Amino acid sequence: MNKNIKNIEISGIRKFFNKMEKYPNAISLTLGQPDFDVPDKIKEGIINALNNGKSKYTPNAGIIELREAISEFLKTLNINYSKDEIMLTVGGSEGLFISMVSLLNAKDSILIPSIAYPAYESIAKLIGVEIITYELNNDFSVNIDNLKEGIKKGGKVLILSYPCNPTGALLSKECKNELIEVIKDNDICVITDEIYASLCFEDNYYSVAQCDEIKDKIIYVSGFSKMFAMPGLRLGYVCCKKELYDQILKVHQYDVSCASSIVQWGALTGLKNCLNDVEYMKKSFKDRMEFVYNELLDIGFEVNKPNGAFYIFPSISKYGMKSEEFCEKLLKEKGVACVPGDAFGVGGEGFLRISYCYSMDELKIALKRLREFVKTIQY
Ligand code: PMP
Secondary structure (H helix, E strand, C coil): CCHHHHHCCCCHHHHHHHHHHHCCCCEECCCCCCCCCCCHHHHHHHHHHHHCCCCCCCCCCCCHHHHHHHHHHHHCCCCCCCHHHEEEECHHHHHHHHHHHHHCCCCCEEEEECCCCCHHHHHHHHHCCEEEEECECCCCCECHHHHHHHHHCCEEEEEECCCCCCCCCCCCHHHHHHHHHHHHHCCCEEEEECCCCCCECCCCCCCHHHCHHHHHHEEEEEECCCCCCCHHHCCEEEECCHHHHHHHHHHHHHHHCCCCHHHHHHHHHHHHHCHHHHHHHHHHHHHHHHHHHHHHHHHCCECCCCCECCEECCECHHHCCCHHHHHHHHHHHHCEECEEHHHHCHHHCCEEEEECCCCHHHHHHHHHHHHHHHHCCCC
């Protein structure tokens, strides 16, 4: 057995979701999957592809038509990649994996935010690289001084993750500009995971991938799980400049050969016809966010207002319990499952992640139960 595997565990998100088996009537606010169905035109696109014999391997990088459409779509976010700089992957998950495997040698160090999607840390442990955690500011933005410290300690690859799971934070214009300077000045590469880019609640979207000057140091990872509400169909993509691209493509080839052919055709239909559905879903998530945020404030939580994705990350530190204990009790006593903040790294202790991509009815009941639960806590 590879000894590194012993250093990783099933993610805390799944662990808590699995606990639900014991509480069949509990409401789950654990997973990050939209409650919408895949838009009908995407379904048609997939079925047509299947009926038209599109079940062969595609090129390793994916079908050209979809790579061209992604290139056009990214321009709407002011991000420029040509079709030859885009490869389709089996979800953003594969994209992250092959990017990290391609960039890192066993003796390297990776810079991971103190509160982050758990895959970054687990993949790093699996590869066997050293993890340098950089602490975020209280509003979950990047603390540039902490980041610079991490670079001084030898961090070679930087993980950025905005819009953020689990905090719902976005990258601001100021922070983007500061990051660009840091990236220019240092010998580092960046993996920017922007899988929630389509769920940005502000008018302007900011990403370090918008700066062409530093493009040779950037790997942009994204996908369609969240955008088209199709997490089970497993389609994502990686974009980067040719030098890195050619290396990552080799890992991708030996990993999966190609992403699902028919789902690629479905996503192409989606980019051509379903951007209104994406807008509709975004608006719905924003409404749910406003509801959950206001309820949490009213209950007495300290909480930052999310600007994107579909998660909210209130502090529970004043209630005098560890996040694991808080979540266990909430599930046992009130039948609501949330994910303990420590599932997202050392900085997540003292927080709770609520996924609000569940129906308004479920959210209303869950928030009512959470309110009752908090009333029972002596602090
Ligand atoms: N990055 C982040 C931040 C995520 O939250 C997720 C899924 N929850 C992924 C990547 C991977 O998504 P997928 O593999 O479904 O595209």
